[in-house]
Amino acid sequence: MNRRIFLSTLALTPLIASNFVKESSDIYLSYQEYIALENLNKRLKRLSRFIGYANFNIVSFNDALFYGRNYSAIGSFTKEELSLVDKLFSENSKQYGFYGATTCSSLNNKISKKDVVKIPYTGHYLFKGKPLEDYEKLKKDIGDTLVLTSGVRNIVKQLSLYCNKIYNNGGNITQASVEIAPPAHSYHTISDFDVGRRGWGYKNFTADFASTQEFKKMRQLDYISMRYNKNNSYGVRFEPWHVEVI
Numbered sequence: 001m002n003r004r005i006f007l008s009t010l011a012l013t014p015l016i017a018s019n020f021v022k023e024s025s026d027i028y029l030s031y032q033e034y035i036a037l038e039n040l041n042k043r044l045k046r047l048s049r050f051i052g053y054a055n056f057n058i059v060s061f062n063d064a065l066f067y068g069r070n071y072s073a074i075g076s077f078t079k080e081e082l083s084l085v086d087k088l089f090s091e092n093s094k095q096y097g098f099y100g101a102t103t104c105s106s107l108n109n110k111i112s113k114k115d116v117v118k119i120p121y122t123g124h125y126l127f128k129g130k131p132l133e134d135y136e137k138l139k140k141d142i143g144d145t146l147v148l149t150s151g152v153r154n155i156v157k158q159l160s161l162y163c164n165k166i167y168n169n170g171g172n173i174t175q176a177s178v179e180i181a182p183p184a185h186s187y188h189t190i191s192d193f194d195v196g197r198r199g200w201g202y203k204n205f206t207a208d209f210a211s212t213q214e215f216k217k218m219r220q221l222d223y224i225s226m227r228y229n230k231n232n233s234y235g236v237r238f239e240p241w242h243v244e245v246i
């Protein structure tokens with residue numbers, strides 16, 4: 001198609017034209033970065049299997065490097081993987097359409113086991129103090145059908161969820177950042193947690209959770225809030241399952 005016919009086609013089909021503009025403004029990883037992402041993703045999964053799902057939630061970045069160096073079941077992080085980690089942790093996330101605050105400024109943030117409590121049968125931790133108190137109150141007010149689906153997440157865990165999203169979006173960082181906070185910006189690293197309805201599996205992480213009795217009861221309570229409302233200022237999708245600790 002020559003350029004003139006192509007442009008007139010665009011003019012006749014504004015929907016296609018607007019989709020084209022939207023897609024082209026999204027930011028993607030380069031091909032080399034995408035290869036590094038694939039390897040990093042696999043290495044983080046091997047680390048999680050090696051140290052266990054619960055430990056993976058709170059492991060520090062330096063400890064992850066140590067495990068990689070010392071255990072061949074994981075293997076050392078490569079130069080390319082480390083420079084990708086640096087980019088994903090340090091870059092200004094506003095360019096990806098994510099407007100949330102920085103919640104953690106150190107890639108090597110440490111979470112002490114003294115400051116958290118492991119919640120039985122969940123594989124997750126909560127910070128002592130208000131988050132733990134809120135969760136215990138929620139269980140009392142809503143009942144045993146309410147379960148903890150994600151608690152404390154240190155940088156390595158958030159990084160692995162973020163990498164997985166970028167991978168599943170074909171290297172599209174902008175789209176991934178709508179679905180999950182970049183690693184320096186998660187409130188799971190300092191306070192918040194996710195809840196769901198017992199037996200609901202992956203549906204607990206969809207907008208369907210807003211139709212449950214558990215969610216409706218939660219909305220009546222004044223000691224918690226919802227961090228990611230519809231059309232929130234963070235640029236994050238609607239997440240009814242994500243409890244804001246206030």
Ligand SMILES: [Zn+2]
Pocket residue numbers: 150188192193194241242243
């Ligand atoms: Zn969450």
